Amino acid sequence: MKKPLFSEVIRVRNGEFRRPEPHAARMAATMEHFFGSGAGACLPTRVPEEMRTGLVKCRVVYDDAVRQVEFAPYRLRRIATLAVVRADGLDYRYKYADRSALEELRRGSGCDEVVFVQEGYLTDTSFSNIVLGDAAGLYTPDRPLLAGTRRAELLQSGRVTARPIRAEELGNYTSLWLINAMMGLEEGICLPTETVRFL
DSSP: OOOOEEEEEEEEEEEEEEEEEHHHHHHHHHHHHHHHHHHTTTOOOOOOOOGGGEEEEEEESSSSSSEEEEEEEOOOOOOEEEEEEEOOOOOOSSSSSHHHHHHHHHHHTSHHHHHHETTTHHHHESSOOOEETTTTTEEEOOOOOSSOOOOOHHHHHTTEEEOBGGGGGGGOOOOEEEEBTTBOTSSSSSEGGGGGOOO
């Protein structure tokens, strides 16, 4: 049986890895779960000379050992249209390299991006966790598809609170941020919730 492949994405700014420890920990936990040992969880420590200026995305692909490391300049995706789609049964607790199930639902929506709903509750987009804002504060769904490292950082700092958020409650919030390892609240994508479509 073919081994599943997984990936980690680490933000690199001017040649410096940002908070690699949570990525290494998630990688080790994934290896332990699927292969019985996290001993092969080794992230790169050097950035290629040509990638030491500006914002760079480092992607590590692995199974029971690292199989591929890629560095590429990072460009923020343009998200103008966002839809809410049902995805009951979709399991992405581990960061699989094969994202075809996520991408199929996104493409089928006809929008730039989608927010998945499971059992009536908001979870994530196809490539990020989400944060919702109102006059009282910032909140993230308490049942994400994938517990992202940026999300964990924001929760730990107290900037964001986790709570169950039903799809029909989306209109109670004014703004929706997309966050992941490469983009936080300040430089990330933010959309008014009134522009989000329900499919």
